[in-house]
Amino acid sequence: MLTRVLGLGVVGVASALLMLTANVEKALVAGTRPEDRYDAVIIGAGWAGINAARELKASGVSMIILEANDYIGGRSKSINSDGTLNAPPAELPSNNVPMDMGSEYLYTANELKNYLRRNGFLENIDLDDAEDSPPHVLSGDRSIGYFRQERYIDGTTRTIGLIPNDLRSMYSAMWRPFVEYIQELYQSEGEMSYADALERYTAARQISNTDRQYLNLMLDAGLEIEYGGESGRMSIWYHDLGAILNNDSPIHLMSKIGVGYGNTAAAVAESNDLPIQLNSKVTRHEGEVATVRAKVVSVTVSLGVLKSNIIEFTPDLPAQKKDAIENMEVGIFNKCAMTWNDRGALVWPEEQLAFELITPTDETSGRWTTFNNPTLYKGGKPTLVGWIAGDEAVRMESQSDEEVLDEVMVNLEAMFPDITRPDEVHITRWGSDPSFMGSYAHMAIGRDHEQDAMNLGARVGRISFAGEATDATWYGTTVGPWKSGGRVAEEMMAILAVEVPTPSPSFSPTELNTGTPSKSPTVSLSEAPSMTPSDVDVNENVVEPVNEVLVSNDPVETNLPAPEQADTDGENSSTAISVSILVFLIIAFIN
Numbered sequence: 368m369l370t371r372v373l374g375l376g377v378v379g380v381a382s383a384l385l386m387l388t389a390n391v392e393k394a395l396v397a398g399t400r401p402e403d404r405y406d407a408v409i410i411g412a413g414w415a416g417i418n419a420a421r422e423l424k425a426s427g428v429s430m431i432i433l434e435a436n437d438y439i440g441g442r443s444k445s446i447n448s449d450g451t452l453n454a455p456p457a458e459l460p461s462n463n464v465p466m467d468m469g470s471e472y473l474y475t476a477n478e479l480k481n482y483l484r485r486n487g488f489l490e491n492i493d494l495d496d497a498e499d500s501p502p503h504v505l506s507g508d509r510s511i512g513y514f515r516q517e518r519y520i521d522g523t524t525r526t527i528g529l530i531p532n533d534l535r536s537m538y539s540a541m542w543r544p545f546v547e548y549i550q551e552l553y554q555s556e557g558e559m560s561y562a563d564a565l566e567r568y569t570a571a572r573q574i575s576n577t578d579r580q581y582l583n584l585m586l587d588a589g590l591e592i593e594y595g596g597e598s599g600r601m602s603i604w605y606h607d608l609g610a611i612l613n614n615d616s617p618i619h620l621m622s623k624i625g626v627g628y629g630n631t632a633a634a635v636a637e638s639n640d641l642p643i644q645l646n647s648k649v650t651r652h653e654g655e656v657a658t659v660r661a662k663v664v665s666v667t668v669s670l671g672v673l674k675s676n677i678i679e680f681t682p683d684l685p686a687q688k689k690d691a692i693e694n695m696e697v698g699i700f701n702k703c704a705m706t707w708n709d710r711g712a713l714v715w716p717e718e719q720l721a722f723e724l725i726t727p728t729d730e731t732s733g734r735w736t737t738f739n740n741p742t743l744y745k746g747g748k749p750t751l752v753g754w755i756a757g758d759e760a761v762r763m764e765s766q767s768d769e770e771v772l773d774e775v776m777v778n779l780e781a782m783f784p785d786i787t788r789p790d791e792v793h794i795t796r797w798g799s800d801p802s803f804m805g806s807y808a809h810m811a812i813g814r815d816h817e818q819d820a821m822n823l824g825a826r827v828g829r830i831s832f833a834g835e836a837t838d839a840t841w842y843g844t845t846v847g848p849w850k851s852g853g854r855v856a857e858e859m860m861a862i863l864a865v866e867v868p869t870p871s872p873s874f875s876p877t878e879l880n881t882g883t884p885s886k887s888p889t890v891s892l893s894e895a896p897s898m899t900p901s902d903v904d905v906n907e908n909v910v911e912p913v914n915e916v917l918v919s920n921d922p923v924e925t926n927l928p929a930p931e932q933a934d935t936d937g938e939n940s941s942t943a944i945s946v947s948i949l950v951f952l953i954i955a956f957i958n
Contacts, residue, residue: 404855405482406431406661406859407665407863408429408432408665409433410434410665411434412432412645413667415667415852417439417641418852418853419853420432420641421639421641422640422857422860423856423860425577433644434516434644436451440629440632443469443628443845445467445627447463447627448465453629453630453862456625459630462624462625462672464706465623466701466750466793468795469627470628471620471621471622473489473619473620473621473810473845475618478853479850481493482849485500488634492621492626510719512715513526513533513724514529515581515724516726516781517577539833540603541578542728544564544951545570549561549899558602558604560600561590561598561601563599564603565583565586576727579725582733584724584736585735586598587736591841592700592756593809594698594701594809595697595760595807595809600811600812601810601812611676623741623744624744624877630701663858665856666830668834670692671697671805672804674697688822688825691819698805699762699806700755700806700807701754701796702793703794705752705791706745706749706750706789706790712750713749714785714786717743718743721739723737723738724737724781726778728918733778735753735775738753749788751779752774760798761798764796808836808843816839822837826858831858833848834847837851838876
């Protein structure tokens with residue numbers, strides 16, 4: 368197994384700096400010297416890294432973002448009509464049709480939305496109109512098309528469309544009693560999984576298979592897809608499912624013509640003229656050794672990567688942080704995004720924003736049964752996006768694109784017999800991507816999620832941790848990473864406040880221009896911190912891309928010259944950290 372070794376410790380080194388050394392094929396940053404010094408290094412150019420860098424830069428802190436991907440934005444990932452990935456909308460044609468493969472909807476009433484609106488990034492998003500919000504799964508209105516498959520004794524299957532009255536009847540007869548049963552079960556027996564609760568309910572009420580498959584779909588569409596987890600691993604602590612499935616908090620589609628969530632992330636970074644290094648290709652081959660020295664660092668890797676043991680920490684992390692890593696849950700949510708070039712290929716109701724299929728068996732329930740229909744917001748270009756989560760999302764990641772599309776088309780053809788195969792298809796596999804190892808966190812059975820999130824995000828020495836999994840409230844969204852960036856910027860500036868600032872080295876940005884950053888609210892460590900999972904696609908040309916990252920607790924001897932303006936009287940040098948990176952940080956923030 369390829370191994371990353373990341374040690375966190377306190378050592379006395381003469382320079383009193385955190386030193387990052389990369390064995391790379393070319394210089395670390397175009398236009399920089401082999402040994403440049405910064406006050407801060409941020410690993411990852413997702414929403415957390417962008418906000419942290421924005422605040423540090425506004426405060427005059429010399430810093431750099433190290434991003435292993437070839438784009439800015441992490442899991443806010445827009446594939447554009449011209450084939451580009453995450454480009455500022457101003458640099459794209461006005462009729463660009465983005466396909467967001469990661470984050471897609473913007474939550475309102477939060478710091479990220481406020482910043483984007485205040486700085487003109489939401490001009491093409493009507494914040495006063497909720498028509499682009501995804502429809503309620505239980506709404507029973509015409510915004511969702513529902514279909515049910517019925518299997519006959521001879522093995523044949525028939526698919527029928529359901530009308531709103533059917534849905535309202537099923538809600539009253541099946542869903543409401545199930546929610547009441549779960550509430551009673553939680554009060555009497557405590558935590559258990561939704562899958563276990565459904566088995567108990569099926570046996571206690573002797574419900575029919577048709578009713579059971581309706582409940583399966585509701586749990587898949589409203590719970591598993593929402594949180595990325597399998598119902599067998601999610602707690603009935605979420606027993607107010609009516610509130611979950613009928614969430615009245617307005618959210619807005621960012622994947623509209625001329626916008627794109629990933630494109631917006633790139634635009635925010637560009638407007639703030641952030642020094643970001645992209646495309647850092649790492650090999651085991653001997654090459655130039657580029658050294659970056661910094662006093663503080665913000666490290667973000669996904670919870671999935673931490674749990675996978677790809678990273679080995681030497682010495683061990685604090686026990687509370689290790690416990691959180693081992694016991695928190697990571698879900699998987701994938702997409703199959705399809706477009707058709709011919710407007711005549713549109714054979715589904717354009718005005719319906721989603722389609723749900725109730726299949727006849729447990730085995731097929733949740734297997735590409737939920738489809739988002741953003742055609743209205745793609746300039747009328749026929750578009751469907753299949754959503755899949757939990758165990759079914761894990762299963763499909765081992766399939767080829769053709770095999771995935773074959774399964775998707777089986778259900779689409781059942782609902783719309785005249786549909787043709789799409790002209791363009793994009794499929795995600797977040798769970799098997801070694802840079803993510805999952806999509807985002809969800810509550811684990813029997814755990815204190817708020818405490819776990821806080822422990823996961825707690826600072827260790829001069830190294831800060833950030834990301835969606837460390838936010839007890841905004842995990843699984845882009846808001847958590849944004850808040851996380853503010854928090855780690857605050858932590859780094861608090862350490863730097865007692866030290867002499869390091870002048871910024873020369874830097875030739877390859878991506879970004881100027882803008883005026885504005886400060887956003889931050890979260891103190893006494894509150895629930897936030898974190899962003901990492902988002903890096905390992906470049907196919909990278910040879911042995913993961914070696915080690917090492918920070919030693921032991922005293923080390925070094926011949927490194929003391930920085931020109933560093934504190935050399937020993938007052939602060941006892942908290943220095945030395946880091947040797949033999950692989951170049953294929954770590955980055957996502958949303």
